[in-house]
Amino acid sequence: MSKKKVWNPGRQDDSAESRKRLLMAIGAVAGAAAAGIWATQRFSRSEQAGWLRARVSRDIHVRKTYTINRQPDAVYGFWRKLENLPQFMKHLESVELIGERRSRWRAKGPAGFKVEWEAELIDDRPNERIAWRSLEGSTVPNRGSVRFDPAPGSRGTELRVELFYEVPGGRAAQLVGKLFGEEPEQQIDEDLRRLKQILETGEISVAAADRRREAAQPAESLQYDFARTGGKA
Amino acid sequence: MRANCWMGTKKLEVHTVPDPQILNPRDAIVRITCTAICGSDLHLYNGWIPTMRRGDVLGHEFMGEVVEVGSAVKNLRRGDRVVVPFPIACGHCNLCEKELYSLCENSNPNAWMAEKLWGYSPSGLFGYSHMLGGYPGGQAEYVRVPFADVGPIKVPDNLKDEQVLFLSDIFPTGYMAAENCNIQPGDVIAVWGAGPVGQFAIKSAFLLGAERVIAIDRFPYRLDFARRSGAEVLNYEEVDIYEELRELTGGRGPDSCIDAVGMEAHGPAIQYAYDKVKTNLMLETDRPIAVRQAILSCRNGGTVSLAGVYGGFVDKFPLGAVVNRALTIKSGQTHVHRYLRPLMQRIEKGDIDPSFVITHRLKLSDAPEGYEMFLHKTDECMKVVMTP
Numbered sequence: 001m002s003k004k005k006v007w008n009p010g011r012q013d014d015s016a017e018s019r020k021r022l023l024m025a026i027g028a029v030a031g032a033a034a035a036g037i038w039a040t041q042r043f044s045r046s047e048q049a050g051w052l053r054a055r056v057s058r059d060i061h062v063r064k065t066y067t068i069n070r071q072p073d074a075v076y077g078f079w080r081k082l083e084n085l086p087q088f089m090k091h092l093e094s095v096e097l098i099g100e101r102r103s104r105w106r107a108k109g110p111a112g113f114k115v116e117w118e119a120e121l122i123d124d125r126p127n128e129r130i131a132w133r134s135l136e137g138s139t140v141p142n143r144g145s146v147r148f149d150p151a152p153g154s155r156g157t158e159l160r161v162e163l164f165y166e167v168p169g170g171r172a173a174q175l176v177g178k179l180f181g182e183e184p185e186q187q188i189d190e191d192l193r194r195l196k197q198i199l200e201t202g203e204i205s206v207a208a209a210d211r212r213r214e215a216a217q218p219a220e221s222l223q224y225d226f227a228r229t230g231g232k233a
Numbered sequence: 234m235r236a237n238c239w240m241g242t243k244k245l246e247v248h249t250v251p252d253p254q255i256l257n258p259r260d261a262i263v264r265i266t267c268t269a270i271c272g273s274d275l276h277l278y279n280g281w282i283p284t285m286r287r288g289d290v291l292g293h294e295f296m297g298e299v300v301e302v303g304s305a306v307k308n309l310r311r312g313d314r315v316v317v318p319f320p321i322a323c324g325h326c327n328l329c330e331k332e333l334y335s336l337c338e339n340s341n342p343n344a345w346m347a348e349k350l351w352g353y354s355p356s357g358l359f360g361y362s363h364m365l366g367g368y369p370g371g372q373a374e375y376v377r378v379p380f381a382d383v384g385p386i387k388v389p390d391n392l393k394d395e396q397v398l399f400l401s402d403i404f405p406t407g408y409m410a411a412e413n414c415n416i417q418p419g420d421v422i423a424v425w426g427a428g429p430v431g432q433f434a435i436k437s438a439f440l441l442g443a444e445r446v447i448a449i450d451r452f453p454y455r456l457d458f459a460r461r462s463g464a465e466v467l468n469y470e471e472v473d474i475y476e477e478l479r480e481l482t483g484g485r486g487p488d489s490c491i492d493a494v495g496m497e498a499h500g501p502a503i504q505y506a507y508d509k510v511k512t513n514l515m516l517e518t519d520r521p522i523a524v525r526q527a528i529l530s531c532r533n534g535g536t537v538s539l540a541g542v543y544g545g546f547v548d549k550f551p552l553g554a555v556v557n558r559a560l561t562i563k564s565g566q567t568h569v570h571r572y573l574r575p576l577m578q579r580i581e582k583g584d585i586d587p588s589f590v591i592t593h594r595l596k597l598s599d600a601p602e603g604y605e606m607f608l609h610k611t612d613e614c615m616k617v618v619m620t621p
Contacts, residue, residue: 200323200338201339203257203258203259205366206256206342207366209256
């Protein structure tokens with residue numbers, strides 16, 4: 001912070017003024033908190049959620065919604081071509097069609113860990129909804145659905161995604177739990193943001209060459225603690 | 234290439250960094266011919282904006298020559314001279330379609346950071362923290378410009394760099410601040426801060442039909458600039474601003490008040506001390522002295538237009554005055570894209586020559602000295618432009 005300022009403490013430094021300033025400073029301390037508390041709550045909410053999940057269950061259940069400025073048929077069309085999913089879903093390496101309604105999903109996790117499963121479509125209403133679930137016996141029992149509702153005011157499509165990954169236990173399952181990193185909700189949020197970017201702009205936004213990797217790992221960047229630094233870098 | 238890098242609070246170094254590359258089909262690479270230091274760069278310099286990292290390339294006011302375009306950029310070619318808007322906008326999301334370019338929904342790859350602080354994220358900006366994208370800025374020899382088919386505007390050959398450079402930020406920023414005042418015939422506009430943005434707000438208020446403009450600052454040379462643009466001036470170290478404005482406006486108060494100061498305001502001893510203590514204790518992130526005064530001084534039913542940058546939380550905000558006196562607050566990072574063409578026409582017609590604010594011309598290698606000079610207003614510094 002800049003120190004060379006007009007305020008000169010000596011200028012009005014009689015005792016009444018000093019007392020007033022001190023009282024103000026105390027008032028400032030007492031009144032601290034609104035901003036601080038609000039910010040802290042916002043920052044810790046996702047961490048708390050993560051903590052609870054860790055204690056209670058490692059299952060991953062995420063709901064996310066985004067408005068995409070394309071008509072439902074375009075958004076549905078892109079998603080329905082399941083091979084497109086790895087373009088924006090970071091944990092997926094590939095989705096391969098193996099039948100009319102069946103597909104093979106390959107996911108990658110930490111330290112080169114890989115897992116795959118087969119899934120089937122259980123609902124497919126063109127331009128409205130798609131739902132799928134893994135076949136029985138999968139290492140990672142999971143299911144998901146996505147709805148494509150027209151957004152009011154010609155704003156395109158309200159996309160609603162729900163994903164559920166069961167993580168029953170055991171070493172493999174624990175690794176699976178890490179597919180989404182420490183902040184599954186945030187990662188899926190990032191996935192859908194990328195989908196929106198692809199469909200609206202034709203590309204995925206990236207700040208610089210050396211940040212492609214970083215952009216895909218937002219949780220790592222949580223080193224920024226706004227609440228603690230109070231806006232100071 | 235050489236680039237001005239943020240190495241920590243009050244610490245800048247000009248370093249050799251990797252040349253930018255085309256990363257996406259809609260990118261362009263621009264060779265910088267002219268770049269400037271913005272007042273909002275001083276907030277970064279002073280460490281008031283979170284999520285800066287060592288080595289970040291600064292600069293969001295720049296122009297230059299296109300040297301390379303991505304496969305999807307059809308409107309630009311090698312050799313085109315362009316000015317680049319400081320917000321990065323995709324042109325296709327809902328808010329871009331509404332011409333709210335600084336709120337582009339797609340250009341901030343780190344939107345999640347901004348959402349945690351502000352609820353939702355605005356657009357990415359060049360050289361303005363990782364929370365706003367982490368894009369390398371234009372105080373450099375080259376810059377990568379994303380969505381180059383939407384942002385950059387070509388410059389006619391007859392206009393010099395210095396005449397058009399400020400279309401990148403401060404001219405549209407001052408203009409939008411004045412436009413937000415919805416100026417009616419006979420209106421009196423008060424402008425807090427006679428720095429570069431304030432100077433453009435003053436000129437723009439007159440262009441938009443203001444009857445009188447009153448500029449407020451504490452540096453006589455900056456007030457002289459304002460006077461030359463036709464403004465009346467008040468030095469807040471010499472007079473009580475509220476009383477003086479009341480006096481100058483027949484007891485009504487200014488019809489609109491523009492805050493061209495932002496988060497690091499200075500003010501009368503007590504208020505400044507209060508906000509300084511609170512920010513030092515990290516109980517407040519910004520010093521909202523100018524905006525408080527603008528709100529209290531504005532006439533009933535008037536508009537307070539914020540052009541200055543605020544980052545976080547402020548204290549003792551006179552919301553009661555806003556509500557009970559039916560004030561309108563208008564704000565936002567500038568939607569630069571929508572002003573490029575009309576303001577370029579103003580420059581071509583000779584309505585304004587934006588180069589009037591330039592006081593110092595430096596080489597990029599002298600950027601750290603330029604920041605110091607601009608920060609401390611030494612040598613009557615108003616605006617620093619640099620060439621690589």
